[in-house]
Amino acid sequence: MDMLTQAEQRTLEQRMQKRQVKEFMGAFGNLVEHCFDSCVDDFSSKALSSRETGCINRCVSKWLVAQRRVSDRFQEHNQQLAQQMNK
Template structure:
């Protein structure tokens, strides 16, 4: 980024932020859709049943744990690549 002007750097940072927000919204939407489809099956009431609430809680916790593990593995992989490139 040293070769970019300050205006170009700001533009790049803005684009990166917009993309991150878009990716987060997409991932969150995927989580909502997946957990809703997996857990909600009774539409006779406005409120969630105890079973549905428990299912949603487990679904979200599993999703969060999975995302954390994927992130950790991605970081480990990037560290290995960086280390190999430095040799």
């Protein structure tokens, strides 16, 4: 990025931030859709039942744990690649 002007750097950073927000919103939307489809099946009431609430809580918790594990493994992989490149 040293070859870019300050204006180009700002533009690149803005585009990267927009893309990250878009990717996050897509992932969040997928999470909501998955947990809703998996847990909510009774539409006789406006409120969620205790079973549905518990299911959604477990679903979101599992998703967060899975995302954390993926992130950890990705960081480990990047560290290994960086070490290999430095040798």
